[in-house]
Amino acid sequence: MSYFAFLAEHGTTLLLGTVTTVKVLVCSIILYVIISMIFGLMRLSKNPIVQGTATVYIEFFRGTSLLVQLFWAYYVLPFFGISLEAFTAGVAALGLNFGAYGAEIVRGGILAVPKGQWEAAHALNFSPAKRIKRIIIPQIFPIILPPAANLTVELLKATALVALVTVVDLTFEAKQINSITWLSAQCFGTALLIYYFMARFALVPFLRWLEVLAAKKVGRGKA
């Protein structure tokens, strides 16, 4: 069977899987960005309980393997009466796991904002909430976006794992086709190429564009 015949027969299935992968990716990006922001800020809190909670959360999700968390969310939570759909469990595990890594990036970004900015906001009598929202947060984006971009590419790769909890994504379809046709080189090769193209020609350029945009916003980039 030639490669083109293979594509003609199974291309649609793989594309449908790709759509699911993109859905998982977008949902988990939204979740992980929100979690990173919240826990990154909590990590810098002066309240020991708030800070402790964030530290425990981050250490816990960084210390255990993503696959273990995924299986826990899908196969173990039902023992406690919480049954999640495969898609929800997958997105939740990805978001919680990458949120822990992202929180550390956000924390580093906030610490990297020059101290003078805090002092100036203080001198102008801004409330703590306004200080964070209007002065500090807008400035952290050029700092955190490059490491966050790396993390997001890692997230795209990690979405492949949701196939193991029965989400019908690209990896799942590739595995499925492999078990029917045994054309392993074609189906896994095509899947690898699709992931590669998604990362290299869609996700990475988009994230670079965001970086340039963020640098311009704070007046650091070329106008």
Next chain:
Amino acid sequence: MEMGFKWDFAYEILPQMLLATLNTIIAAGVGYAIALVVGLFFLLGQRTPYKIINVINREIVEFIRSTPLLIQLFFVYFVLPQFGIKLSAWLCGMITIGLHFGTYLSEVYRGALEGVSKTQWEACRALNFSTVYTYRRIVLPQAFPIAIPGMGNYLVGIFKDTPLLSTIGVAELFHAATAVGGYNYRYLEPYTMVGVIFLILSVPAAMWVRKLERRVNVAQGKIKQ
């Protein structure tokens, strides 16, 4: 089905889990050793003066870095036999992990080499040292400490990615947990135990790496003690 954590069941499967943990540690260690060496080869490809090799090397590294380890595992495990190369699941897993993380380690090495000041090279030239001598006695001893934190991070990273090996049938910790869970129709205890074992092993390791990182930064004068 009984709800809640059954401690007696957990205690019963503990020896089995601990034995499998040993396999996980072996897998991480062997995979890491291969990755360290593979990283050197990618580094060489990057630093040879031949442009064409640089480009090919970079594209290979980019490709491996932007595709999921899981599918790479499947690819190696299912495709190689079609070309008459029959390898065990263990060997496939080790090779794939070695290749995958080798690309990351080559970046760590590169960063470390670039972290050595250029004046060191110029001084060695002025003293008429050979390239090999310069690397061996001047550059590498200075680059190595810079590379240590990154190398440590990927050791922990490989350790946390070993559960993926269970998908091609390597009998490591996660595989054992799935087997025990399937046999007894109880996944709560085995998977929870896997999580706890990972925490016990990787949190201290990560802390140790962070301590090393701090020490390197202090030694380099980036931060004060």
